[in-house]
Amino acid sequence: MAPPIHTMLAAACIGFAAPAAVHAQPLGLPPLHIPADNPQTPDKIKLGDKLFNDKRFSSTGLISCATCHDPNKAFTDSPLVTSKGIKDLTGTRNAPTVVNAAYFSLFFWDGRSPTIEDQAQHPIINPVEMGLSNHDPVLQIVRIDPEYVNAFRTVFKTEPAQVTMKEVQKAIASFERTIISGDSPFDRWYFGKDKTAINAQAQRGFDVFLNKGRCVSCHVIENDQALFTDNRFHNIGVGINRIQNEVQDFAPKFLQAKGSGVDVDKAVLSNPKASELGRFAVTDSLDELGSFKTSTLRNVSVTAPFMHDGSLKTLRDVVEHYNNGGITNKTDKVNDFLSGGIRPLNLTEEEMSDLVAFLETLTSPQFAAQRAAMGTAPACNVKTPASLVAAAAARTVEHSPIKTAGQP
Amino acid sequence: MSHPINRGFDRRQFLKNASLTLAGTALPITMVELAFAKSSDSFNFAYISDSHIQQIKGNSFVRNWDRGLLRAVAETNLLAPRPDFIIFGGDLAQMGSKPELDHGAELLSKLNGKVYHVMGEHDYYLDLGEYWSKLFGKQYYSFDHKGVHFVVLNSILTYDDWTFNRWPTAQQRMAEMAGLDNPNGSPFMVGDKQRDWLKKDLAKVKKDTPVIVFSHSPLQKIYKGWNFWTEDAEAVQALLAPFDKVTVFYGHVHQIQYNQIGNIAFTSAMATAWPWPYPQAYAQAQQLLPKLTVQMNRADPFFERDATGWQCIDIATGRASVNFNLYNNATRTVAYDAQAGHPKDVGYQLDEKRIPPQIHY
Numbered sequence: 001m002a003p004p005i006h007t008m009l010a011a012a013c014i015g016f017a018a019p020a021a022v023h024a025q026p027l028g029l030p031p032l033h034i035p036a037d038n039p040q041t042p043d044k045i046k047l048g049d050k051l052f053n054d055k056r057f058s059s060t061g062l063i064s065c066a067t068c069h070d071p072n073k074a075f076t077d078s079p080l081v082t083s084k085g086i087k088d089l090t091g092t093r094n095a096p097t098v099v100n101a102a103y104f105s106l107f108f109w110d111g112r113s114p115t116i117e118d119q120a121q122h123p124i125i126n127p128v129e130m131g132l133s134n135h136d137p138v139l140q141i142v143r144i145d146p147e148y149v150n151a152f153r154t155v156f157k158t159e160p161a162q163v164t165m166k167e168v169q170k171a172i173a174s175f176e177r178t179i180i181s182g183d184s185p186f187d188r189w190y191f192g193k194d195k196t197a198i199n200a201q202a203q204r205g206f207d208v209f210l211n212k213g214r215c216v217s218c219h220v221i222e223n224d225q226a227l228f229t230d231n232r233f234h235n236i237g238v239g240i241n242r243i244q245n246e247v248q249d250f251a252p253k254f255l256q257a258k259g260s261g262v263d264v265d266k267a268v269l270s271n272p273k274a275s276e277l278g279r280f281a282v283t284d285s286l287d288e289l290g291s292f293k294t295s296t297l298r299n300v301s302v303t304a305p306f307m308h309d310g311s312l313k314t315l316r317d318v319v320e321h322y323n324n325g326g327i328t329n330k331t332d333k334v335n336d337f338l339s340g341g342i343r344p345l346n347l348t349e350e351e352m353s354d355l356v357a358f359l360e361t362l363t364s365p366q367f368a369a370q371r372a373a374m375g376t377a378p379a380c381n382v383k384t385p386a387s388l389v390a391a392a393a394a395r396t397v398e399h400s401p402i403k404t405a406g407q408p
Numbered sequence: 409m410s411h412p413i414n415r416g417f418d419r420r421q422f423l424k425n426a427s428l429t430l431a432g433t434a435l436p437i438t439m440v441e442l443a444f445a446k447s448s449d450s451f452n453f454a455y456i457s458d459s460h461i462q463q464i465k466g467n468s469f470v471r472n473w474d475r476g477l478l479r480a481v482a483e484t485n486l487l488a489p490r491p492d493f494i495i496f497g498g499d500l501a502q503m504g505s506k507p508e509l510d511h512g513a514e515l516l517s518k519l520n521g522k523v524y525h526v527m528g529e530h531d532y533y534l535d536l537g538e539y540w541s542k543l544f545g546k547q548y549y550s551f552d553h554k555g556v557h558f559v560v561l562n563s564i565l566t567y568d569d570w571t572f573n574r575w576p577t578a579q580q581r582m583a584e585m586a587g588l589d590n591p592n593g594s595p596f597m598v599g600d601k602q603r604d605w606l607k608k609d610l611a612k613v614k615k616d617t618p619v620i621v622f623s624h625s626p627l628q629k630i631y632k633g634w635n636f637w638t639e640d641a642e643a644v645q646a647l648l649a650p651f652d653k654v655t656v657f658y659g660h661v662h663q664i665q666y667n668q669i670g671n672i673a674f675t676s677a678m679a680t681a682w683p684w685p686y687p688q689a690y691a692q693a694q695q696l697l698p699k700l701t702v703q704m705n706r707a708d709p710f711f712e713r714d715a716t717g718w719q720c721i722d723i724a725t726g727r728a729s730v731n732f733n734l735y736n737n738a739t740r741t742v743a744y745d746a747q748a749g750h751p752k753d754v755g756y757q758l759d760e761k762r763i764p765p766q767i768h769y
Contacts (some may be wrong), residue, residue, distance in 0.1 A: 217710040252488040286483045287735050334475075336482030340713030340735060343471065 026182030026364075028191050030225040032102055038117065038170045040177060047151040048175025051168060057124055057138050059131035060086045065123065065172070068095040074302040074367050075099050075179060081310035085123075086131035092268065092275035094310030097303050099364075100296050102177040105231045109292045109308040112264055112282045120172040121165055122265050129269070135165050142168060181364035182225075184298065189361070191224065198361040205358025208351045213322070215355075217341055218294045228298060228362070233291035234339040237326030238307045239276040240290030241335050247289070251277060255284055275309070289337040301360045301380055302367045315356045315380040323347045329386050356381040450724040451554050454484045454521075457497025457659035457718070458679030460530060461512040469511055472712050473502070476680035477515045480718040483733065485520050487720060492553065494521050497659035497677050498528025498564075498624035504582050506539050513543050524551075528624040528659065529564040529596070529635075533582040536571070537562070548602055550609050556618045556726060559609065563598050563623035563638050563658075570594040588634045595632060596625040597639040606647050618653040618726025626658045628667060628674060634684070636661050648672055653726040655744070662716075664732060666742045668750030675730045675742050675751055683715035711736050 068083040075098035107119035123129040142148040143160040189197035219228040279288035325344035459477040462470040501508035525544040547562040575581040630636035662679035708714040713735035722729040729743035741754040
């Protein structure tokens, strides 16, 4: 089956082919900012798509961007907890969806990359992702492969020898900027004023989302569009809770390693402890210890598991975690660096179910079939037994191929 | 360079250099002074204040205030190299009770390093400091550290008549002193006895020795309605006047303030509990806002830690650089500017550089 998103991609291309025609903005999304130095063109988007799917850009020839951002899985690798790169090596983080990623102001879970163009270069040379030691093999391929030679000539007016990673990244970014989706039942209900687009339970869930659940403070909704993110970083008690007792010793050590030249991108993906430092690993700011980027909530029904470490299996688990005030199990210790916005919510069972029902309405039509194939809706509203959560957490730590920062 | 902090340097390069020269672990805030001043006359300490630990009932305490102190303690413990000591600036408790002081002391016990305590009015007016003194010792004292003379004052005393004769119960006395805009309140003061002690204490100190004073209330008169005030401030300032370099640190106001009066540089501390707004009197013009008689909520009500924080203070050649670690906000530094002759907010002097107010859904 063709990836469903391609319908939209085609539509976008038609829009570009006839510049006079304004292609329809998906309902619920704001206009997408396109940087002046990287305008969208149909050929560039097509080239980006090809690069995105090219497995030759990995040390084993088996991994492409699309391996972990699979169009058939809403551009994630669901249901993997953390992504699998070359030789089945697992990283520390759950693959975030590419869908609507173009709207973020910073990239990766910890925001360590400033643009979608910049982001694309890093997985290629990360030892647990695509595993190349540098970008040269990529350039060799795009400078020799006739299809690429032609495409780069057409798109960038560049001769093969002059192609650099800059053009490669620009093309991938342009492709990713087409992977946007709104038009969810929620959008039709809230922005489209279709009263029957979501059911009564989901509408009650939206009330919980706005009020008692306090969700909207970070998963922002505007008057005319909703990205469900504040583009900020918060410590919500995920991941950091596992290394609480070690933070005092480890955080300063990590900074010292960073000061002596350790690559943050490699360290956070291969060392679970470094990973849990979150945005602190990027900014050195105490205020951001254990903080991660606010994800969008669009299409969450098809992108399980959740959180930067994939440690929460169902949407119900996520809601319970927040309801407990930033701890997955009620008896866990709250971490000292918890963001001020996180506190126990005292939601009832019914309110939690309603909230999950609301989250299910954020699925765009392109992913409705995928959602349907996953089985009955309650799957998202099932709490994972505490014993399984603990086992999953333990696994994440055990699987770490690396013991200390700086030894990838 | 007018002060030891220069935020313009390249941090990555700096960290690289620093890690080559230091065997220990490193966080950037406190390492700055090591790079820019002689290590012989510079050091740093942490300063946490106004945690207002509040008992609800039995073992139940206000979560929000607990979390503020827990976080400040955990972050202070991450400072490397370790601060030489830690100051707790007063108002550990909210209503001065034994359970509150005990719980607060327990949270503070996680701090690695020596802690010096300052008396706040919320610690004092239930039992007039009796239990606090059992836990933390003297209410006013001095000590010397690396060439600096430190003085800790109990500046939240008031007129004896108010303290001893006015109130039917100790609880009511505490509650009256805790209120803002309360006509039944009474202005803070250091008092004759302590000023006599201070005079004698300072008599032993050479005039070119840097003096750093900690009080809970500002040793200056800012706003009487909220007791941002010390009644005998001028008399205390007169005792400090003969010294070349004097710095006064105070809590109580839950906001960033800095000032220079004669030879004395003043800088306040943030609270870990909640922020106070700036009193309307600061605007020096009629504002027609409703009079604030209740506790202010968060600057951003969603983020309970917003507009709270704690300080790490670098001392170099007797002058202070106060680094405010602020949650949900950029770190700010108020450093003594030798050329200007007063403390300056390093990053936000110019109007166009100031932090705009937060906008939130």
